[in-house]
Amino acid sequence: MADIEIRAVRKSYGKNPILHGIDLAFASGEFVVILGPSGCGKSTLLRMIAGLEEITGGEIAINRRVVNRLEPRERGCAMVFQNYALYPHMTVAGNIGYALKVAGVPKAERLRRIEETAKIVGLFDYLDRKPAALSGGQRQRVAMARAIIREPSVFLFDEPLSNLDAKLRVTMRAEIRKLHQRLSATSVFVTHDQVEAMTLADKLVVMNKGVVEQVGQPLDIYHRPASIFVASFIGAPAMNLFDADIDLDGACLAFAGAKLLIDRALAAQLGAGTVTVGIRPEQCIVAPDAKGGVAMKVDFVEELGSGRVIHLELNGHPFAACVDEQTRVRPGDWISLVMPLAQLHVFDQKTGRRIEVDLDPRAVRGPAGQPALVTV
Numbered sequence: 001m002a003d004i005e006i007r008a009v010r011k012s013y014g015k016n017p018i019l020h021g022i023d024l025a026f027a028s029g030e031f032v033v034i035l036g037p038s039g040c041g042k043s044t045l046l047r048m049i050a051g052l053e054e055i056t057g058g059e060i061a062i063n064r065r066v067v068n069r070l071e072p073r074e075r076g077c078a079m080v081f082q083n084y085a086l087y088p089h090m091t092v093a094g095n096i097g098y099a100l101k102v103a104g105v106p107k108a109e110r111l112r113r114i115e116e117t118a119k120i121v122g123l124f125d126y127l128d129r130k131p132a133a134l135s136g137g138q139r140q141r142v143a144m145a146r147a148i149i150r151e152p153s154v155f156l157f158d159e160p161l162s163n164l165d166a167k168l169r170v171t172m173r174a175e176i177r178k179l180h181q182r183l184s185a186t187s188v189f190v191t192h193d194q195v196e197a198m199t200l201a202d203k204l205v206v207m208n209k210g211v212v213e214q215v216g217q218p219l220d221i222y223h224r225p226a227s228i229f230v231a232s233f234i235g236a237p238a239m240n241l242f243d244a245d246i247d248l249d250g251a252c253l254a255f256a257g258a259k260l261l262i263d264r265a266l267a268a269q270l271g272a273g274t275v276t277v278g279i280r281p282e283q284c285i286v287a288p289d290a291k292g293g294v295a296m297k298v299d300f301v302e303e304l305g306s307g308r309v310i311h312l313e314l315n316g317h318p319f320a321a322c323v324d325e326q327t328r329v330r331p332g333d334w335i336s337l338v339m340p341l342a343q344l345h346v347f348d349q350k351t352g353r354r355i356e357v358d359l360d361p362r363a364v365r366g367p368a369g370q371p372a373l374v375t376v
Contacts, residue, residue: 002063002076002153002186003028004049009058011044018044020210021058026203031180031187035197036207037233042190043158045207049188050079050156062154078147079156082163084139086131086146092118093127096145117149120179137168144179155180157189161196173199194234198222206230224345228352231278231345237309237320239278243349246270253277256315258294262341266357275355276347281309283343284321286335293336298329312337 004026011019019041026032034042047053049060051072059066067075086095097114105113118124121141131139140160147155157176161169177200180187191197197204198218206213206221206229214226225231231239244253244260251267253260255277287293296312296319310329312319321337329335346355 004154004186004188005059005061005064006045006049007059007061009045009048009060010056011041011048011053012056018210019056022212024205024212024215026186026188028186029184031177031189031200031202032205033189033191033197033201033203034205034207035191035194035233037192040207041210042192042207046079046156046158046188046190049075049154050077051075052079076153077156078150078152078154079158080140080143080147080160082159084131084143084163086139086142088131091128091130092123092134092142092145095131095142096123096127096149099146099150113149117145120148120182121145121175136164137172140164140172141175144176148179148183153185155183155185155187157187159191160189161191161193169193169196176200194236198234206233208233224354225278226354228276228278228347231347235280237281237322239280239345240284240319241276241278242317242319243274244277245274246272248272256317258314260339260341260344269357270346270355274349276349276352278345278347279339279343281320282322283340284319285338285340286310286321286323286327286329287338293338295334296337298331298333298335300331301329310335 006022006024009019009022010017022045034045036042044053048055051067051070055068059068061067062075062077087098090098093114096117097110100110100113114127115124118127121144123138123141123145126134126138131142134142143160161172164172173196176189189196189200201218203215204218204221205215208229214221214230221230222234225234225239228241232241242255244255246267247254247259248267250259251262251264253262253275260277285293294314296314299311299313299318301311302309305325307322307324308327310321310323312321312335319337346357347353348355
């Protein structure tokens with residue numbers, strides 16, 4: 001196992017900056033997932049850890065040894081690529097054991113380790129086949145076996161499941177997680193798929209435009225997103241986000257013709273101006289009547305089997321709410337949507353960063369001492 005430290009790391013291609021001073025620390029044995037949209041710099045960072053990309057500035061240390069100038073083979077890392085990168089003319093056994101052959105490991109020892117590794121990934125019966133005779137999932141297992149046989153201190157995964165179908169991705173996620181638990185090596189996994197990130201990560205790193213937006217445990221990031229970007233990127237369906245004007249006199253947040261009642265102390269804490277407010281679709285409540293909620297028109301309904309997502313519209317602003325299969329609505333219907341204060345997130349509109357406020361409904365009261373909810 002190995003710990004990894006990334007200190008003020010920058011990367012530029014000519015005059016085009018890609019990474020803008022990344023600072024991260026990964027503990028030995030952690031499964032770290034770096035999540036972000038295409039072009040955010042996550043794969044570039046992974047390749048810099050592996051030694052496949054030069055570092056423009058800063059340092060990367062593995063087991064407290066700076067590796068900036070070390071060759072990839074000297075870093076103790078093994079990488080699994082998105083496109084498998086298998087030798088088509090070699091058998092599964094040849095692909096798995098190639099690194100050992102190059103290193104001059106005796107044939108008997110090499111064959112023993114190939115067989116042991118193939119058993120770990122469920123490929124023992126396929127050692128004589130060539131990649132063309134394998135499924136996508138089997139090819140990815142060969143790529144993982146080729147990494148495992150080197151007994152690295154660090155596993156690096158560059159979107160390894162992107163080429164697989166949805167069902168196989170679920171299976172391979174479970175296999176990768178079990179493999180990590182069995183080998184206890186430090187793993188760094190890059191993906192743009194938030195489901196992969198949430199299900200695999202011990203530590204989640206969310207990146208955007210070459211910077212780190214937030215680092216933490218997956219559920220912590222889900223429940224307390226540090227920025228508008230994280231709030232909108234994590235979660236499916238995406239968080240409802242809307243701009244709200246702070247009304248100090250009326251002690252409310254006004255948006256799209258509706259008002260969110262808050263107490264005067266909270267209004268004073270936020271101050272006059274505009275903030276961005278968010279709430280997740282699964283935390284919205286469809287009220288049985290028009291009281292206590294905002295009247296919204298149903299645009300369309302997504303059927304998910306176990307439930308449904310209602311897509312709504314309020315004066316041109318889209319909203320979404322997750323409901324169970326017993327809640328029956330049709331396009332064109334009007335419903336009353338309630339947004340509990342305790343589930344709201346508030347962000348500074350200029351910086352995009354989270355504003356920490358007390359939205360506990362026990363402390364924030366509306367008319368007649370009732371917990372403050374959205375009202376028209």
